[in-house]
Amino acid sequence: MAWIWMVLAAGAVLLWAISLGRVLSSAAPSCVPSSPQFMPPLSGDRRSRNVLLVVAHPDDESMFFAPTILFLKSKGHSIHILCMSRGNADGLGDTRKEELYHACVSLKIPHEQVKVLDHPKLQDGFHEKWDHGLVAELTMEHVQLWAIDTIVTFDSYGVSGHPNHKDVHHGICKFLHTNRQGNVEAWELASLSILRKYSGPIDIWLSSLTSFAWTKQPIYTLVNSSPSRSYEAMAAHRSQWVW
16 A cells, blocks of 8 residues: 555656646746737737736735736736735734835835825724725725726635735725726636645646636636745745744
8 A cells, every 4th residue: 555655645746846847837927828818908009007906915915916916017017006004913014014115126016106005994904894985985096096997906705815805805896886987907816725725836737727618707827937036025024924
């Protein structure tokens, strides 16, 4: 029986190595499927997009959205970040705000295109209920301020299940509902199961298959060819490197 476990272990290591090679094989961030194109250039004089990434806390942009940011930057789009709170649940709000700015240096997002809010009704915490209408209102202000045409944010589960993430999602939905006449496109980051989330590069195969097979609505897998860039951005959030 021992040899069976050895074969299975060797197969798992080989699959992991092949999967990692698939992820790192691209010279630049790539997308599956490649056609139809994910966020194609706009028509008219202004081809690049003004993308607004709406998150709940400092570190969300690096922990969850770094592959998206790197892909869109590689396509020449302009990224703006609206962070709805300072992440002050543990009294580290000022520190975390500065860490976000440092992370954005790694992600090559200009300081003036990053906004961290500190609204008394939008404070970090698992037991804090955020007003969806207020999230929608603040989003509208920055969509107008930065001439945004595309929004990226959490899905209804919020990737990690944090209630603040979920409230951001519902706030954006409310914004889209009240802004039906506006020309703003929105995308959400799909939450995965714990098993898939921590399977490392092996999930590239299932994610790619899902992207090709999904028929109800378009879904894309963005392949991060530079994991070191993501690590560098997350490393800026030193206060969050805790168990």
